[in-house]
Amino acid sequence: MIAIVDYQVGNTGNVRRAFSSLGEEARLLASPAELTTEYTLAVLPGVGAFGPASARLRASGWADRLISWASEGKPLLGICLGMQLLCERGLEDGNHPGLGLIPGEIRLLKAEKIPHMGWNSVEWTGQPPGFVTAVPSGEYFYFVHSYALFDSAFAAGRTSLGGANFTSMVLRGRIAGFQFHPERSGRAGLALLSEAADFIRKEVP
Numbered sequence: 001m002i003a004i005v006d007y008q009v010g011n012t013g014n015v016r017r018a019f020s021s022l023g024e025e026a027r028l029l030a031s032p033a034e035l036t037t038e039y040t041l042a043v044l045p046g047v048g049a050f051g052p053a054s055a056r057l058r059a060s061g062w063a064d065r066l067i068s069w070a071s072e073g074k075p076l077l078g079i080c081l082g083m084q085l086l087c088e089r090g091l092e093d094g095n096h097p098g099l100g101l102i103p104g105e106i107r108l109l110k111a112e113k114i115p116h117m118g119w120n121s122v123e124w125t126g127q128p129p130g131f132v133t134a135v136p137s138g139e140y141f142y143f144v145h146s147y148a149l150f151d152s153a154f155a156a157g158r159t160s161l162g163g164a165n166f167t168s169m170v171l172r173g174r175i176a177g178f179q180f181h182p183e184r185s186g187r188a189g190l191a192l193l194s195e196a197a198d199f200i201r202k203e204v205p
Helices: 012-021 050-060 062-071 081-085 186-202
Strands: 002-005 026-029 041-044 076-079 087-090 102-108 116-124 139-145 147-149 155-161 164-172 175-178
Touching (some): 012 026, 041 062, 041 081, 041 186, 050 062, 050 081, 050 087, 062 076, 076 081, 076 186, 081 087, 081 147, 081 175, 102 164, 116 164
Parallel strands (some): 002 026, 002 041, 041 076, 076 175, 087 102
Antiparallel strands (some): 116 139, 116 155, 155 164
C-alpha cells in the first residue's frame, strides 16, 4: 500500500488517482503517526513555494517522520516541490531547510521565461543502470516550477531550459524524486511513475 503525505501543500488527488489507475492502493495520510510499516512507499507531493512548505512539514511533524522513514531504508518518492524538499535547503525568498536526504540546494532558474511551465524533455543519465527502461530518453513531461536543483551526483535525469541545465530526476538508494509531474504527463508519466515506484521498493541501497 502507498502512503501519500497530505500536508496541505500539493495535488494529492491527482497523485492518488494516478496510482489508482496503475492498480495501486494509495491513501492520504494527514498525520505522521499514520505512516506505519503497512505502507511500502511514501510519496511527498508539493506545489508552491519552498519556504512555507518546509515550515508546514516541520510544524506538522512530517519532516522528522520522513527523515526517520528514509533513514530506516524505506522508499520515499518526491514529486515537483516534494523533490525539492528532499534536498538540503531552498533559496526561494530566504534560506529554508529541506529534509537533507539529497545533497544540494534549490536555486532560481536563470532562464528568459519563468516559471518553467509546460512540456519539456528529460534525458536519462544512465545512472544507476536499469533505473528507467519503460520510457525512452528524451520523452516529454509536464513541468511547473521556477527553482531547481542543478548539479547533483544523484541525477538520474536532466532537462534544459533556455541554456540552463538542471536535474529533473534524482535517485539515491531508495529515495527518488521528479521535478516534473508524472501524474500529469499522460501514458509516459504513468509508466515512469510505476517503474520508479517499483524500483525503489525493490532496490537495496
